[in-house]
Every structure is written in structure tokens, then in C-alpha cells.
Amino acid sequence: MDKRLSEILAAIFRLREDEIKPDLKKADVGRWDSLTQMDLVVSLEKEYSIVLGIGDIVGMVSVAHIVDALKKNGVQLAN
């Protein structure tokens, strides 16, 4: 996992960085609700200077999906 992305997700979901894994899903994170999703989008857009489309935002229901959405928007992430 990309170090900076792990830091962002850990802060938003209030998890430890080592808990941020690609297969982590929305259903697994108690705090991942629609308001947190908005915080997530705003944080990612600010960090990576991108604008996510509504389709990407709605589709981000796991860490893997978040990674996919970022890559689709030209963000280069470390594996």
C-alpha cells in the first residue's frame, strides 16, 4: 500500500495504518458512512489535486476501489 494514502485513510477511518489493506471494505469499517465518504473525497482531492467524478465517488466502497479511482484520475501510487 502507498504510504501517504494509508496515512490519509487511517486518519479518516480512525484505524491504524497497518489495518489499511486493499481488501478493506466499507462494511468492515464502522465509521465509513456517507459523511465520512464526503471527508474522504475532499481529502483525496486536496492531497492529489484531482476532481473525482460522482461515479468514482459512489464506487469507492473498498480501499481497492479507492486505489482504482485514484489511478483512473492519474494519481501514481506505490504498491
Added chain:
Amino acid sequence: MQTKGAIALITGGARGLGQAISCHLQNCGATVIVWDRDAEALRQIPTTMDGLQVDVTHPLEVKAALSTVLEKHGRIDILVNNAGLIYSEPLFNLMNPESPIHDYTRFRNTLTANLDSVFIVTSAIVEQMIQRRTRGVVVNISSISAQGNEGQTAYSAAKAGVNAMTVTWAKELGRWGIRSNAVAPGFIDTESTRSALTESSLKHITSNTPLRRLGMATEVAQAVTTLIENDFINGAVLNVNGGLTI
């Protein structure tokens, strides 16, 4: 946000308080779009404003009107939810010959006109603001009646709901840079106030107001621009009532 150069939509903006707000925003340099269901009043707005006949209680009508506006102007920076109607009836109404209880259909209609409409328009426009990442501002026109006003069960409930939505949206939308505020006018010297209240009621209100007068529509409009232009005011309900509630 600077009013100058912004694109502002005012619902119910062709008459009364709404007209004063529309004119003030235009004088401050905004491009003004007026939605009103009164076709005759729309015909009389300045040609420099963009008028559209819309019933803001109908979601599909609002959606269609919004598409028209976006096609022409590209975005909306400022939304002023002013459309509504005043309805007065007490909960226990001895003047109603059919039943002494507040008419339920009129209760629902008053909520639809004053509360549902704010939800319908704001949800449609905020969606567009977020999609375009517009750091916009919503100003809801509430009322002194939101604090509870005898003889106005439905209107008071609707305006209290507007205040609650104002604060909720301030909390929810702040992360997108969208602010939400309200102006709560007291008794303003407009045609609707004078037609809704007797001369003796107006005298009573005036004598109980520390400033000893009714407000002016322009003073409400000035409060709207204050809430638009101060970027750190969010979730505020600004009373413009001459001190009547203190």
C-alpha cells in the same frame, strides 16, 4: 464570497421581499436569476434579470428549470430560498364552522410551500455545486415565527424546520466549502405584512419593537449580502427584527 460577479438565484424573487433581495444583489454586481410562479410579476422584473416561471414545490419542474439556468450561466454561486407563503390559523380554531381544529390540508400546504420547497431547490442546486466544486452559499429566508408564533402553527413549524435544515446543511456541506445561513426577518413593511395584519396589530408590534418601527425590505436584503460575503459565517440564523425578540 464577493457578490460582485457571482451568479445568484432567488426563489420567489419577483415580488415583495424577494424582489428587494433580487434588486439588492443585482446592485451589488451579481447576475440575478429569479424563479417565481407568478408570471405577471415576472414580466415586471428588470430586463437585466433572468426570470423563469417555476413552482418550487415540484421537483421535476425545479430540475428542468435548473437545467435551463445551467445551460445559460454554467453554475450557481448563491441560492436564496425566499419563496413561500404566510398562512395563519390557530391549532384550535373556533372561527372554522366545519371543525374547530386547524385544517390539515392547509397545514400540509403551508409546509410544502415553505419547507419542502427549500429542500427541493437546495438539494438540486447543491448537487450541481458539488459536481462543479462551486464553493457556494445558501441563504434561507426564515422568519421570527420560527420561534413559535400564536396563530401560526403551520408557518412557525415550517420556518423552524428551515432553521434546522440551515444548521444541518452548514455542518454537512462545510467540508465542500459550501455555506448555509438564514435570515429571520421580523415584521417588515411589505404588502404581504400589511394585508396579513390589522392596523391595530401593526401598532402593537411597532410599540413592542425596541426600534419602534417595522423593518424595511432593503434591510433584509442587506442582511442577505452580509451572510453571502462573510466567508466565516456558517450555520447562522440572523435575526432582522429591530430587537423584537430580545
